[in-house]
Amino acid sequence: MLKIIVDCMGGDNGPTPIIAAIKNFLKEHEDVEVIAVGKLEELQELDGICRIIDAPDVVPMTAGALDVLRLKNSSMMVALRTMKEEGIDAAISCGSTGGFLASATITLKMIPGIKRAALVTAIPSLESGKYMTLLDCGANNENTAEELCQFALMGRLYAQAVHGNLDPKTYLLSNGSEDEKGLPEIKEANRLLRERNFPNFMGNIEGRDALLEPEIDVLVTGGYAGNIYLKGIEGTAKMMSSLLKDAFKMNLSTKIGYLLSRKGVNAMKNKMDYKAVGGALLLGINGIVVKAHGNSDAKSFESALNLARKMAASDAVNKIKEGIESEGSK
């Protein structure tokens, strides 16, 4: 039986949407055990539904890494410590990214050989059912060329383990497609990946083309640019969905038009809804650690639970570890 431990506190919306998500998730997945961590009095609704661990403290959203480590009895730290001690398969939190990264690194350690963890997420592609793997989308600010090369390797191993894509095409996100474009670390990473004959490395790509060309499987970037890019995509998708709603409300004709076309239109909106993706994996940590959106609602947190389950079931982190070990021993 797979086991997932959940930090129920620390999100923008408190434990309520998380409790709802756990209930729904457990109804649909009898093969998973969920362990909820948080203030006992706020989790009573889960009594009899899953195991609950009391943790009196909450990591505030604004907490820096050091603050988090000091709060030893926070729901975040208790969840990670219990994961380590009991060999639980995966942990999820919608608390501060920096705090979760720091506490996961300290508690679970990094995969040997990996310098920095990266947040990895899936971006919908024009092609039906296809997703692009983006990393780092915000675990770090700046990254060195060597770290970017490691992200390329982790991204490749992730696409293999999770998406079954045996030879993914890997690109570096830059402000131009030419090798000589970009920040110094991007140019250097491009040179290193070419020099090392990184399998199926295709060079630099601009952010617009990365979304419109179907053949991009893995897109590598430093954490700051990756976060800005991801948020630009999410914001535009939400903005257009909202504008589309207004467009259909324009007059009687457009309202009837909506009724007739809503099946297709809603499928499109769902595809672009970032809350459907639910969260991002902290890749590079020695364990499955999912960062859910800070403003998660029940739907979004349930997606994060599904992501954690998928990761645990596909044994992704162990496959990535093995891939990195075999790369290191070359």
Added chain:
Amino acid sequence: MLKIIVDCMGGDNGPTPIIAAIKNFLKEHEDVEVIAVGKLEELQELDGICRIIDAPDVVPMTAGALDVLRLKNSSMMVALRTMKEEGIDAAISCGSTGGFLASATITLKMIPGIKRAALVTAIPSLESGKYMTLLDCGANNENTAEELCQFALMGRLYAQAVHGNLDPKTYLLSNGSEDEKGLPEIKEANRLLRERNFPNFMGNIEGRDALLEPEIDVLVTGGYAGNIYLKGIEGTAKMMSSLLKDAFKMNLSTKIGYLLSRKGVNAMKNKMDYKAVGGALLLGINGIVVKAHGNSDAKSFESALNLARKMAASDAVNKIKEGIESEGSK
């Protein structure tokens, strides 16, 4: 009569769409004189329609700044030199951004006191008819905190001169809304803007919120992150428009739905079409210099001509110069 000089070469699609755009533009604007610069034999269609200046060389898209400066008889350099010598109101090129920036800086000089030019563009807002001013969207790679503060000032003066927004709300784009989030230069720019009581400075904002909250007038970022952000927005908008097209083609019902709702839907698609914006102003140069999209089609290049005309008519650059002088003398 306003005069606009056009570098007709150097775009991805050659001079054909630019010629078409000039013809259309001149039909609609009798108060503007256009001067076309490029290979004479490729511009014959404009004979009798506007003044043509022969320039034998073309700046390739991949040219670095130094290559461009060496090509003294390129259409780009000839256009800028003629602008300077004859006091022409504005110049447009869809050639390489780096090349255009370097040649414009050398030929026209910077506005006194400004350290770096910034590409400024308009991002559609959820609110009808409203645009957000984004800078820098790609003139630079990295920028110092002091440069970011200058971008904030130029952005404010631009919003005042061009959008008539007398007290625009200014934000720094970052990976979190807290003052302590972001790259070191963003954190320092935040501190400096607060210390100097920059008018209506609102702090940091994430890229998603910047698109969804209606009150953001000016969004300041370094050139690399700004380019990545803009391309993410453009790519998502194009991707969703394309997905929407497919959604309406799903079956007979959705096809009829489209016919009934197309007025509203197409207005929304046009609003989000980056080609409708046409180009970005190189703000900080002592003159109106518009960088059109490298892959401009006729529609997009005509928008760039309209942008140049609007800038010239509103005397934007002189107003910005005066604003910077008055700031410097405080």
